[in-house]
Amino acid sequence: MFYADTHTHTRFSHDATEGGSHIDSCEAALSKGLDYIAFTEHYDVDDIAAGRYRETDLVSAHEGAVTAIKKYEGRLKAVWGIELGDAPMQPEMSDRLLGKWDFGFVIGSLHSSRRDHDFFNIDFSAMSDDYLKLIWYEYLEDLISMAKWALGGGKPKVDTIAHITYPCRYYVQHGRAELLDMARAREAFAELFGIIIHGGIALECNTSGLRQPIGRTLPDEDTLRLYRSMGGELITIGSDAHRARDIGAGIAETTDMLVRTGFKYITVFENRQPHMMPVG
């Protein structure tokens, strides 16, 4: 079986307080039996523009990635990528970033709704039910805006859309999961899938939820089934590890789950080109 972890962070990501080096990531990947790893540091344009997050040191991160890519050549395919966060809120800054760096793989993700901070930073105990319902709806709308932005020029600006149920992780963690309107989410996901399938952008299955109270992948099997039933074939799997020991976590069981769900390939990117690797 081909195992790939397409979503990992090193110490160059602002929130990877226990993050290691690119070499640590590759060693962990080999010890977990992976064939492929992508280095995808955070670059949350809106938070960086507002000064909420420090600017990601891409010069040093790139240096570390290139050294590791060469060192492990022939044993492990490693790719220099990025997790571009909240792009539709800062489209010009996002375009500049993508023009400046020669990424082999670009993840598009959203960590906040347009009116608030990263869901990770929201004080759920201070928020009303109505407000938490509203920002979930807005998050769903913003996912669609991100896909439209990504397809607004010739070729797609992102290769995969990550963890589309990201807020659910925090609603569950803070005991507010009953506020999540999942029927509305399903409608929004169907619209999103229509756009990305037509545009040639992949969907990510993020395994971080398996290590957290939510206890399932982001998105879950049911949602992945909807994507597959609509003709979705391009699927990336990422652990979203923020420390070396989480690299590869949940990848094997999630690959099995995807096979069960009807996927015949998992997708990895190199030089911004998709490669469909047979599984099952």
Ligand SMILES: [Zn+2]
């Ligand atoms: Zn993310």
Ligand SMILES: [Zn+2]
């Ligand atoms: Zn991430």
